[in-house]
Amino acid sequence: MSPYARPKRDRALSVVLLSSAALAASLIVLILVFVFGEARGALRAEGFTAFLTDAGWHPTDGEFGLLPMAAATLATTLGALVMAAPLGIGAGLFNALIAPRPVARFHRALVEVLAGIPSVVFGLWGLVVLVPLIGGGERSGQGLLAASVVLALMILPTIALSTEAALERVPRELLQGAAALGLGPVACARRVALPAARRGVIAGLVLATGRAIGETMAVLMVAGNVVAWPAGLREPLRTLTGNIALEMGYATQEHRSVLFVAGLVLMLAVALLVVLASLFGGAPTATSHGGGASSA
Amino acid sequence: MKSERLFAGLLWTVSMGVCALLVWIVVDLAWRGIGSLSIEFLTSVPRDAGRAGGISSLLISTMWIVSTATVVALPIGLFSAVLLAEGAQQNARFARLVRGSLDMLSAVPSIVFGLFGNAFFCITLGLGYSILSGGLTLACMILPILIRTIEEALRSVPAEQKLAASALGLSRATTLTHVLLPAAAPGVAVGLVLGIGRALSETAALIFTSGYVTRTPHDLLDSGRALSVHIYDLAMNIPGGNGRAYASALVLVLMLFVLNGLVRLAAKRFTKRLAT
């Protein structure tokens, strides 16, 4: 831009722009510093291995075994992926290639609405509607299955929308060539479009995994909140995120510090996934609105 | 050919199933929530731990928290986006650094934001459980999506506008305020609304930053409970609170609905503006 009409103003503007961007960029560092700072106490006192080897989670007695909860996080995430991935990819495929335009628009609008529903609302629905359904009247339905279903609902839009976006990026010529060879729309989708869009789809899956790992409220409300290794579909468990939410209110000193350790673990896990996703060409801020709203 | 038909049928089933599921959830929400919904509900404070009364104080708290978050995040987000949108020219490496760190930031789980907010805003900065703590924490959370949307909007301002401004000798500041921002305004609105929507939906980050009390806050340093937190509390801790939890959830979802309608409107105006 021309610098001479108001040199002083432009210099001031430069300062403002740079400092804003620097502030925004430094937030992640700030978060890391503070979370690590609070976690340091426990890490020093207990050492790394304690979190892995302690028999169970009894913070008042100084037992800080995080493994059962980590396993619970993984189990619910996996369960969610198993359900949401085929459904989400299918929905994305449907929208991008099979559906007639008005149907696709309607469908996409619905998926975006789904993406916008806050996690507490999913949790509420899960608690009031899903859990009794799973329990079937005889027992509490809170547990792995309920948590997985609710999580699946939450990551479904991410997967569907990023799959659709990835498919739309497949160059027209590729699809035209396939059609010219006599492939019907479905065969075209399966054998040409999907493989071509593979990277984007995987990136979407990785990001969805990150969101599932970080999800707190909805899972907390339907998982049953017993610290235990995942034992069965209707057995209650507690994820790392749920644990922090439950105990932060009254945890003191070392207990609190351990919760920050759990937070650190979560951050690292998600950071790894972000890096992984970017290797496949996806970035959390780059995917469509599926990554926008609820991840509470 | 038969596998074609089968697969297509499968996809149709999947997609219609997803639609049906969503409709089920929404209808269920409306059905269960509408019973407790009334003007009185919206204008009176909760009583009996929320089993009776309404959500007025919570709506006020929510409004304060979201406003704080927006007022803080918007300028920082705007200026950062401006820098990134120009990014290609100068400071390319700095821009990449900023973008990378924002990508990381947007992936941080909300409970970790809660931890951070608690440690930094509540304790280190001494703000305690307050609207301000909650709002500032949320500001951090919505910053990435604000920046991303605004940057996109600024980038799509046609290059000719910038050329015209330069050819007339306009300073960078004037070009920004009189040419770029007006052109990108609808896109900025989209970003704002998306950010507000995210802030409204947030729960985990607020429980330990803005507080749990249900009364109306006096000022920014007073604690207040957001609507989403209220839903959580009613559902999990208050036996018999389900009805009002549903009503609150309905109110929240309706607010988001309206916001989303605004997004679509603003987005349409955005694309129309570009077309002329």
Place this chain on the structure above:
Amino acid sequence: MIRAENVTVAYGGQPVAENITLKLTCCRVTAIVGPSGCGKSSFLNSLNRLTDLIPTATVTGSVWLDDVDVLAPKEAPPGLRQRIGMIFQRPNPFPQSIERNIQLALREHGTRDKAKLQEVTQTSLSRVGLWDEVKDRLRSPATSLSGGQQQRLCIARALALEPEALLFDEPTSALDPIASGVIEELISELSHQRLAIAIVTHDLAQARRLADDLAVFSFEDGRGICQASGEAEALFQNPPAGAAATYLAGAR
């Protein structure tokens, strides 16, 4: 009067226009013609230092505006772009009202008095023949005008700063024939109003119609050079040998 001496424009070290020496004289239209890609627009952009916007661009040589070499200082000298205005290929009015479009740069460069602003607005719009068409809707958005009207608005916008020279970069290639005709007439008129005008054009017939002076660019070793310059009529009658002649032959 603007005098370019041995101006070379290079992007990332690759020259696109090399050693251009050209003179723009007051009250004359200089048409710059030549095949695509031989640096005509880049050269034009160097005259008002719009090339400063492109980080990889380097410009060497001198561009004399009165006694000052505008290329010499590190940053463009103040007032440069008021004295040398530029109009682009696609009309690019700001997404604001017609009035604002004209007054924005005026305010920027120091005119604050409301009466003066209004006076200049009316004058510039009259000079381009738009005043009668838009005087009742000065507040309406510039984008509501037709393509031809928008381009005239852009010209008015530059005229409001009372330039000594106007640079036109293919000003009619995005317009329909009728609108193009109006712009061409306008350019002709403006040159009689004490302005030096340079116009880059692909349309040889247009050059023939408008040009007092001509500069013919062509390729040599993959770079653009100015092969010939001088009075338009003379060049069209007796083109110098070589690429220029071949190109000008298309004017018939």
